[in-house]
Amino acid sequence: MGVDYYNILKVSRSATEEDLKKSYKRLAMKWHPDKNRANNKEAEAKFKQISEAYDVLSDPQKRQIYDLCGEEGLKATEFGTPSHGGGPYGNSDSGFRYNPRDAEDVFAEFFSSGSSGKSRVFYRNGVSGEAARNQGNAKAAAIESKLACSLEELYKGARKKMKISRVVPDEFGKPKTVDEILKIDIKPGWKKGTKITFPEKGNQEPGVTPADLIFVVDEKPHAVFKRDGNDLVVNQKISLLEALTGQTLNLTTLDGRNLTIPVTDIVKPGRELAIQNEGMPISKDPSKRGNLIIKFEVIFPSRLTVEQKSDLKRVLSGAVN
Incomplete structure (x- = not known):
């Protein structure tokens, strides 16, 4: 039987x-x-x-x-x-x-x-x-994850590889965990908040379309530059003597170039200097760039000797406003 x-x-x-x-x-x-x-x-x-x-x-x-x-x-x-x-x-x-x-x-x-x-x-x-x-066509809610990028990566572009683990059914329909490497091409000029979507890369569950996996660009702090839209901002401290007599600034750009910037005019407190086309690439047209903004901070001496004060009076008494 x-x-x-x-x-x-x-x-x-x-x-x-x-x-x-x-x-x-x-x-x-x-x-x-x-x-x-x-x-x-x-x-x-x-x-x-x-x-x-x-x-x-x-x-x-x-x-x-x-x-x-x-x-x-x-x-x-x-x-x-x-x-x-x-x-x-x-x-x-x-x-x-x-x-x-x-x-x-x-x-x-x-x-x-x-x-x-x-x-x-x-x-x-x-x-x-x-x-x-x-449920049929029901789809799981999207999964978002931060993608930390250095300012150099967002300036030059880069390829990042992200290892993910997801649950999928095996040949018998039972859940198993698999690892996968996702490749993300960072485009020059991308900003914080840019989203990169990998459709249906979430866990697979019965009767539900897998969730989309979304990476959201986040900027790491930089030691020298700060981003402001498409512009790059750098804070530059100079002495009172340099502010009055001029100086030459040397900066290393985010793509490794040496930038020489002569400052010949008198720098007043709060002054900003804009260097055209030395900012971040514009993502829609990477051939165009924002500006490099140099914000000066004039450092005054904490004290002067009597002789120094006398010399300054003599030198500056004929200064033109």
């Missing part, structure tokens, strides 16, 4: 529909793989047998065929509209041959309606069996 479905469900051959429901509920909850992480393979096998037994015995037509012909007869039978000359239980060219249903489908269907007729839902991997059937 093959597999003994009555023995698997722990019921007699005269079991009623209510007997089948009570026994299936008790055994399915006991052997569900999600509740048996330590002996997962054994639980999967038992859970599959229990669900197959209930699927057959709870269906009057399947149960009748099984009682008369056993498992082999059941699986050799086609269900549909009987044709003339066909077998006693509907062997026909227009029917479909019985195959065991997926255990999770049987389980979800049972608990979505419940043995008492009330609506009940079992959750697996965060998604209900009922939801898995009904």
